[in-house]
Amino acid sequence: MRLVRAHGGATGLILEANGRLEVLDISAAGETLRAAKPHIADEVQALFDDKRQSWLPMIERWTEARETLRLLAEHAFGCWDSRTHDLPLTPLDELELEPPLPDPGSRIFAMGGNFPAHASKMSGVLNLPESVTNSAAHDAPPWGFYVIPGTVVGPNRTIVPPSGTKFLDYEAEVAVVLGSDAHDELSARFWGYTAWNDFSIRDTALGASQTDHGPLTWSLTKNFRTGNSCGPWMVVNYPPVDNLSITCHVNDELRQSGSTAQMAHSFGRIASYISEFVPLSAGDMILSGTPAGTAIEGGVDGAFLQAGDHVDVRIDGVDTLRNVIGAGD
Template sequence: MKHARIACYGGIHEVFDLDGKLHLRDGRIVQSNEVVWLPPIEAGTIFALGLNYADHASEISFKAPDEPLVFIKGPNTLIGHEGQTRRPAGVGMMHYECELAVVIGKTARHVSQADAYEYVSGYTIANDYAIRDYLENYYRPNLAVKNRDTLTPIGPYVVDKEDIPNPMNLYLRTYVNGDLKQEGSTKDMVFDIAYLISYLSSFMTLQENDVILTGTPKGTVNVTEGDEVITEIEGIGSLKNTIVGDHVFQR
């Protein structure tokens, strides 16, 4: 089943998709164009993977790391489907990153790879924009690269893990203004989902609604104000957002 969070009727609601319609828990049905889409979960700790696809690492002239290159993102970065992402004035290179996002379903500590999927509740799509201008180096990304407000659209839905039988064989695609710019497959991850859950839980406790962003394949290109970006993952759906300039925010 697909789950989402929306704002409508003066409140915030959890909804589920049934036959293409949004059903509120109280039985009402709403149209997708009548709501504001929110991040589909209230995320806890957000883990992001750098260089977790060998082709992307090669694309930017780096080799894939020998162990997971992980950094933390704040929940301030998240926005929902059809939201606006800010491109600061003067930036020379800002690019999208279509990523499979893994949602943790229960407390996890010292989890084996064999048991890792027992701790997953579902999957969603994240577009983890990077502002390359602010990068110190690829092995130590600083806060300004990945933690600016509105920099990570996520959603629209979380899809239950039971409905994604093999998350390690899903196609990913990104379109900019309708043109296909990025495509790849989760099968090409350097470190797979089971390994990442086992690795992270070996030294810290994972909690319900923590999120692991698993990296992006090659094909990242610069986006500018006014661009419409759609990231798609097979079996999960499409996530759309628009790039806007500083003037929209008036600060």
């Protein structure tokens, strides 16, 4: 099952038949069916009861929500080829998509150094201690940073780094969404996942002038406006997440190729560790970290992003997440 956010935040269910991908506007479909199937309309209204169309009620009541979505899909497939149906279906490629965050205020926990090959290559450039670059081998915990939801954009959006940025990097990742289950290491399951690109300013790390000089230097290199992207859709219904392929192409050249099976700390381990300090909730997100192949691994001579470059992230089960690099603002 796949969900998207259309322009304006409306939630769409992706349906596929005869090679066509169409998006069913869930809220609008519920109202369309109110006369014939009022129970479905009532359930849809209960799931999306605010203008933000937060997915948190849906995640927390997923068993009931999944059945409602199944019935909507069943009805849509039943009248797919009818020229008289009035269901709100739109071809996927005609929609402007927003990032499929569960909620505008989603808490997003990003991991650093979680792929040993990437961390090891970065260590050679930045002289990082091995306890950081190979934390699992040293029995060290996961580490990372927080992503501000307002910096996240969707597919086909232009990434605009701060003015003066010299070294802009890419980081292909998997983002998972927590369900309402327990968050211990052995039993943790995840409601959904999507593709993510953590665009990163490397200027300070490589000796260039800082793009800012305040106390938030580290945060802002990872959290500038448009500095994160995700999508185009969210794979949901508790899919497996521990062996997903990750690739990144820049201008059609393969730069990164890895799998979540290579993570030093699994998603379950990360969720368990974070929950020791922060009460986790349904809808919280965890980013995997990135595999080897980023530009910073080549030092100042690395293949950093330039204006006009297009960057494609692909994850198993998710369509291409493409963004274009713009000139600094």
